[in-house]
Amino acid sequence: MNDLSCLPAPIEATPQKRHRTIPVKVGGVTVGGGAPIVVQSMTNTDTADIDGTVSQVAALVRQGSELVRITVDRDEAAAAVPYIREKLLKRGVNVPLVGDFHYIGHKLLADHPACAEALDKYRINPGNVGFKDKRDRQFSAIVEMAIKHDKAVRIGANWGSLDQELLTHLMDMNAKTANPIDARSVTREALVQSALLSAARAEEIGLAKSNIILSAKVSGVQDLISVYRMLAARSDYAIHLGLTEAGMGSKGIVASSAALGILLQEGIGDTIRVSLTPEPNGDRTLEVKVAQEILQTMGFRTFVPLVAACPGCGRTTSTVFQELARDIQDWISTSMPEWKSRYVGVENLNVAVMGCIVNGPGESKHADIGISLPGTGETPTAPVFIDGQKAATLRGPTIAAEFKTMVGEYIEKRFG
Numbered sequence: 001m002n003d004l005s006c007l008p009a010p011i012e013a014t015p016q017k018r019h020r021t022i023p024v025k026v027g028g029v030t031v032g033g034g035a036p037i038v039v040q041s042m043t044n045t046d047t048a049d050i051d052g053t054v055s056q057v058a059a060l061v062r063q064g065s066e067l068v069r070i071t072v073d074r075d076e077a078a079a080a081v082p083y084i085r086e087k088l089l090k091r092g093v094n095v096p097l098v099g100d101f102h103y104i105g106h107k108l109l110a111d112h113p114a115c116a117e118a119l120d121k122y123r124i125n126p127g128n129v130g131f132k133d134k135r136d137r138q139f140s141a142i143v144e145m146a147i148k149h150d151k152a153v154r155i156g157a158n159w160g161s162l163d164q165e166l167l168t169h170l171m172d173m174n175a176k177t178a179n180p181i182d183a184r185s186v187t188r189e190a191l192v193q194s195a196l197l198s199a200a201r202a203e204e205i206g207l208a209k210s211n212i213i214l215s216a217k218v219s220g221v222q223d224l225i226s227v228y229r230m231l232a233a234r235s236d237y238a239i240h241l242g243l244t245e246a247g248m249g250s251k252g253i254v255a256s257s258a259a260l261g262i263l264l265q266e267g268i269g270d271t272i273r274v275s276l277t278p279e280p281n282g283d284r285t286l287e288v289k290v291a292q293e294i295l296q297t298m299g300f301r302t303f304v305p306l307v308a309a310c311p312g313c314g315r316t317t318s319t320v321f322q323e324l325a326r327d328i329q330d331w332i333s334t335s336m337p338e339w340k341s342r343y344v345g346v347e348n349l350n351v352a353v354m355g356c357i358v359n360g361p362g363e364s365k366h367a368d369i370g371i372s373l374p375g376t377g378e379t380p381t382a383p384v385f386i387d388g389q390k391a392a393t394l395r396g397p398t399i400a401a402e403f404k405t406m407v408g409e410y411i412e413k414r415f416g
Contacts (some may be wrong), residue, residue: 032238
């Protein structure tokens, strides 16, 4: 009965080997080449508002953004960039800044050399860098500026601003074939070709492959998966991953998690952004938190201690465990900036806050430190487990405060 030899070999649910890409240095951060997947974000402030932009960049970095992109859309914004960099450094925030250029990037970089120098990476959209005969000239001007200042470039094709000349050409070619494919597939191909042809042109001009990152963003989950599989199969450039215009709230979070999760599991993606639409006056840092949680949930990186908590059921009509789980989660989040400097490896901590005796003790034993609170109508006792062993039993109205103290003591003992 206990002989397991007849069972089939286990199927390991582990990520595929990372897609081989050329590493790119963006300031002090390495993207690609097997380096940890980088989390990035983008401000939504007017870049000409220096103080407002500095504050938001600093907030994004505190949350964990390792690259931050800012809009450079006009002279006032370009002129502000070196001052933004200066003020960030005075705050002790040394994060690589990415300039987002559309339409007149060539002119802004030429007219504002201090901006060109202060940025760590330029983002070019091949669909709107210029049109007709101006396209190659203006694209070349930005690439030449990147070469001059030794900056990385992200060539970011986008479904919403696709090179219409290229798309029309591919549509015409497809129509003449014996077995034409559907228009959506042609559009996906155009998006991939836009990125790859632009990268090849950048190399012809003289930009090193080790300074090129590619992206091809769309807003549909299945389209994104298809496009990035194509991009990864046909190049070894470092890849920036993201579902563009993902949406607001749970819709944006779920769509981004589904799309990015599949691609990351397949080994595709060197840096990611979760493009969430914030609520009016909402917290921009949420997109950083979601990106981190995707990577940590899938086992690619660790950023903060994990708190496992049961969903609750008819046995847990009391709100005690919900309140404790929330308090522990919030406490960990606000404490992490200080803990990172004091406790090496604290991000690997696992905490469990369970609501009743059904799965509570077992789940708590699996965590580094866990508590199993009493369910409705059960004896008001809460066993605490540390490293798989029962360490204490808490009772009374101070259960939450006592457990929080025990978590703090555990962190100090293990990581101090």
